[in-house]
Amino acid sequence: MAAMATLKDGVCYGNMNVDFFYKLSEKNITSIWGTHEIAVVSLGLLVCCFVIFANILVMLAIFMNRRFHYPIYYLLGNLAAADLFAGISYLHLMFHTGPWTRKLNTYQWFVRQGLIDTSLTASVINLMAIALERHQTIFTMQLHSKMTNHRVVLLIIGIWLIAIVMGLIPTMGWNCLCRISLCSTMAPLYSRHYLIFWAVLNLFAFTVMVAVYTRIFVYVRRKNHRMSQHTSQVKHKETVINLMKTVIMILGCFVICWTPGLVLLLLDGLDLTTSVLKYEKFFLVLAECNSFMNPIIYSYRDKDMRNTFKRILCFPCARHDQNGEHSGVRFNTLEQEPRPRVLQESLVACRVRDGDPGERVNGGQVVLKDAENILESTDS
Numbered sequence: 001m002a003a004m005a006t007l008k009d010g011v012c013y014g015n016m017n018v019d020f021f022y023k024l025s026e027k028n029i030t031s032i033w034g035t036h037e038i039a040v041v042s043l044g045l046l047v048c049c050f051v052i053f054a055n056i057l058v059m060l061a062i063f064m065n066r067r068f069h070y071p072i073y074y075l076l077g078n079l080a081a082a083d084l085f086a087g088i089s090y091l092h093l094m095f096h097t098g099p100w101t102r103k104l105n106t107y108q109w110f111v112r113q114g115l116i117d118t119s120l121t122a123s124v125i126n127l128m129a130i131a132l133e134r135h136q137t138i139f140t141m142q143l144h145s146k147m148t149n150h151r152v153v154l155l156i157i158g159i160w161l162i163a164i165v166m167g168l169i170p171t172m173g174w175n176c177l178c179r180i181s182l183c184s185t186m187a188p189l190y191s192r193h194y195l196i197f198w199a200v201l202n203l204f205a206f207t208v209m210v211a212v213y214t215r216i217f218v219y220v221r222r223k224n225h226r227m228s229q230h231t232s233q234v235k236h237k238e239t240v241i242n243l244m245k246t247v248i249m250i251l252g253c254f255v256i257c258w259t260p261g262l263v264l265l266l267l268d269g270l271d272l273t274t275s276v277l278k279y280e281k282f283f284l285v286l287a288e289c290n291s292f293m294n295p296i297i298y299s300y301r302d303k304d305m306r307n308t309f310k311r312i313l314c315f316p317c318a319r320h321d322q323n324g325e326h327s328g329v330r331f332n333t334l335e336q337e338p339r340p341r342v343l344q345e346s347l348v349a350c351r352v353r354d355g356d357p358g359e360r361v362n363g364g365q366v367v368l369k370d371a372e373n374i375l376e377s378t379d380s
Contacts, residue, residue: 012178018104018189024180025188029101037098040281044094047288051087054295055080061308068305071147072133076298078156079126082163083291086119090288097281109189110171116284117198118167123291125159127254128205130298131212138216166201170194186268186280196269199262206258210251249297257290 013020022029030037058080062068068077096104096112104112133147147155174194176183182191261283 011180013180014106014177016106017102018106018109019102021106021176021183021188022101025183025185027185027188029099031099031102033099040285041094041098043282044090044285044288047285047292048087048091048094051083051090051288051292054292055084055087057309057312058295058305059084060312061305064312065304065308068308071149071152072130072137074149074152074156075126075130075133078159079123079130079294079298082119082122082126082159083294086116086123086288086291089115089119106177106189110175113187113190114167114171117170118163119291120287121166121198121202122159122163123294124202124205124258125162127294128208129155129159131209131250135212135216139219166198184268186264192269192271194269195265199265199269202258202262206254209254213251253290253293253297257286257293261287 019029059077062073062077062080092115093112096108101109136147170190174191175189176191177189179191182193184190184192184195187195261280264280264283
């Protein structure tokens with residue numbers, strides 16, 4: 001970076017245009033639309049459409065169906081809101097990238113990047129909160145958390161406050177406008193130190209998710225192993241396999257979508273970037289793909305959620321149901337619904353905990369089934 005050698009730290013260049021910083025970082029802004037730029041924008045727009053549609057559908061389903069008025073579904077709704085915001089932010093990015101980047105001033109560039117950082121941070125923190133909620137419900141053998149609505153609201157507010165602060169930090173001063181030598185290559189107005197901080201924070205969230213889901217798996221597997229002598233081997237094997245599918249799907253999706261981008265951010269922050277930077281926009285699209293995979297993993301595999309989607313999307317079917325057909329989704333109030341069988345059996349398991357050995361066996365089987373049902377209720 002020969003050009004950067006003639007510039008001094010301590011001198012602020014906030015009045016310069018974005019092209020100035022891109023040239024210093026040797027990240028050239030193309031003046032024409034090439035095949036690479038068209039492919040990235042086209043793929044990005046397609047992903048945005050899926051993200052926006054899927055997450056609006058999830059939010060509508062949770063709002064309409066009173067069966068979903070529980071803490072875990074409120075967190076899923078907040079995850080959908082974060083992913084919806086990510087889709088809108090990325091849509092904004094698609095119309096301010098490539099040759100259009102030249103037209104941006106520093107303020108517009110920080111807004112563009114801040115929206116992306118805020119939305120993706122909110123999505124990641126939501127995923128971690130859902131993992132912790134599932135951990136709490138499984139280890140207390142409840143179908144739904146006893147967390148009050150007030151606490152859920154406070155948790156959701158906390159998630160968004162953290163995400164907004166993370167998005168505003170570069171604008172508030174943690175940038176390289178006055179320290180040119182620290183400008184990154186991927187995000188030429190960002191400090192390399194901030195990129196390291198953001199990548200490490202997300203890797204920490206991922207580590208927490210791995211630890212939580214691993215503990216859930218080990219706990220249920222241990223319970224299954226203890227009870228396997230009283231049940232068929234087929235049932236024992238199916239429980240373990242179903243749990244493995246859930247854990248692999250959650251963690252696998254996160255690793256595939258986020259690892260390339262996070263590794264690239266770390267390399268850039270450590271000033272170890274190579275020619276792989278030409279794939280950075282594809283890695284960003286890959287991270288955005290996690291925002292439409294989340295509804296599939298956490299919502300679409302739920303039978304009641306799928307039925308609610310059908311009711312929302314198929315208005316003629318809904319009218320037909322109102323004329324006498326029985327609907328697969330019941331929008332009763334919670335008080336009108338009978339207590340779920342799995343919870344009744346959980347209470348039986350608790351009552352017989354100190355009973356005779358035969359009762360303990362049946363209770364243990366219910367505990368294992370409860371854990372499987374809790375995990376599969378949202379696949380989280």
